[in-house]
Amino acid sequence: MGSAFNLGKVFGIQFRLHYTWFIIFILITTSLSWQVFPFNYPDWPLVLYWVMGIITSLLFFASVVAHELAHSLVGRANGIPIKSITLFIFGGVAQMTREATKASAELKMAAAGPACSLAIGGLCALLWFFTQGMIEPIAAMFQWLAYVNVLLAVFNLIPGFPLDGGRVFRSLLWRFTGNYKRSTRIATQVGRGVGYLFILGGILIIFLRPFGLGWFSGLWLAFIGWFLENAASASYRQAQWRETLQGFTVSQAMTSDCPVVPPSATVNQLVREHILISGHRCFMVSDESRLMGILTLHNIKSVPQPKWDMTQVTEIMTPVDKLKVAHPNQDMLSVLEQMDENDINQMPVVSEGRVIGLIARDNLLRLLHTRSQLGI
């Protein structure tokens, strides 16, 4: 997901704010300050509607963060590392660098979010109960937060993958059938079905306006349905890729002829004397016998062409201390996961202490591309 601001790290997890978050923040704040609070409490001064609207809206997003954090911390405790949490228009999404390898781990991780939302909802209901009749704006805030957190838990428990309920559903299928692939296919198909139902429901609301619902609610529901359908399809494609990658080893996809270039070479020399003539795409920078780093076309593209003459290969290579090493018999999926976890695009392939090739993201993409072109 592009165009997101980094907010900082909590528990080693990067928090990000996608620009679409501002849309939903403004929407919720104005709906609270313009409709919900004025309708239920007509005597408040105008400024109080807005102050309480903003505070309540921010606390709601704090609840969404808590929900995602619950997934992430339970996931991490079960061996599923979480890299970042992004808040966007439909709530939050935790980016994991690998999928669960055990049904029980997936079940715990998926259930943690809705459980957290229910707990927050319960806590807010208690606080509402105790502030009721004392401080009206605070009580009103807790009442709304209690309602919306329960709603968040219930919505997420809808059994369409990739919603939490869909993950719970897949983990149960997986546990009982022992077949991860089939469980994923069924859960994502149900997810797409749920998406279509939402779209249909949205259209019906727009035209029939039942229960006094406005066209905007219908549009919103259809929009969520469209998003769910897309996310379910994307999850299924991703699962297929993962399976393909799992079936290949590093030695089957790596580039094995990486010429050695001296550290004194410039980018210009490298391009003219090696890349244009031999068509090699990877290089090892080495003085005498010591490997100093590796270079791919990716590194070269980071330097503007007029500077090629003044830039030495050592300035743009990935130095050896930043490199993670792959093994020839490792499966490609675990390599991709390692790249995602470490934010790297390439790894030297080492066998018995010797560099025998290079595996880059390009290799993985080319493999997937070839397979899809051949339809296998």
Ligand SMILES: [Zn+2]
């Ligand atoms: Zn969740």
